[in-house]
Amino acid sequence: MRLFVPAVAALALSAASFAVTATVTEADMFGSPAQAAVAQRTISIDPKTRWITVERGEVVKFVANGQEFAWAFNGMSSSFDLNRIAPSGTLDRNLKVYVWPNAEDLSDK
Numbered sequence: 001m002r003l004f005v006p007a008v009a010a011l012a013l014s015a016a017s018f019a020v021t022a023t024v025t026e027a028d029m030f031g032s033p034a035q036a037a038v039a040q041r042t043i044s045i046d047p048k049t050r051w052i053t054v055e056r057g058e059v060v061k062f063v064a065n066g067q068e069f070a071w072a073f074n075g076m077s078s079s080f081d082l083n084r085i086a087p088s089g090t091l092d093r094n095l096k097v098y099v100w101p102n103a104e105d106l107s108d109k
Contacts, residue, residue, distance in 0.1 A: 030085055031075040036061045039070045045095065052082065052097045056105060064090050073099050 039061035043052060046064075054060050054073045061070040062082075067090045082095045 026084075027075065029075045029077045030080060031071055031073045033085075034059045034070040034072040036068060036070040045091065049095065052095065053100060054097060055100050055102045057102050062086070062090075065092060073097075075099075 039059045041058075042061045042063060044063045045052075057072075057074055059070060059072045061068060064086075067087065069085075069087050069090060071085055077099060079096055079098045082097045083091050
């Protein structure tokens with residue numbers, strides 16, 4: 001019986017940590033789709049594009065292979081493959097996007 005109580009407690013704590021982790025959505029991690037009209041800048045992706053840098057909180061319109069989409073970079077992730085958010089068929093290769101802190105992130109609050 002003595003071993004049973006710690007094992008049950010460990011299982012309960014483990015289940016609680018999974019429940020907390022499960023509440024993080026893709027939008028929390030990467031941001032969310034946006035209207036192209038509200039984009040602060042446009043990035044054209046061509047064969048010479050090696051990576052992309054944006055600022056957290058920035059809304060960017062991407063143009064690639066005759067298609068476009070806009071994204072609000074308001075998530076927690078600092079870098080990820082742009083294919084995770086691009087509409088299917090927009091990109092013909094993996095392309096890393098780096099999300100830099102904005103001025104508010106860097107200021108002493």
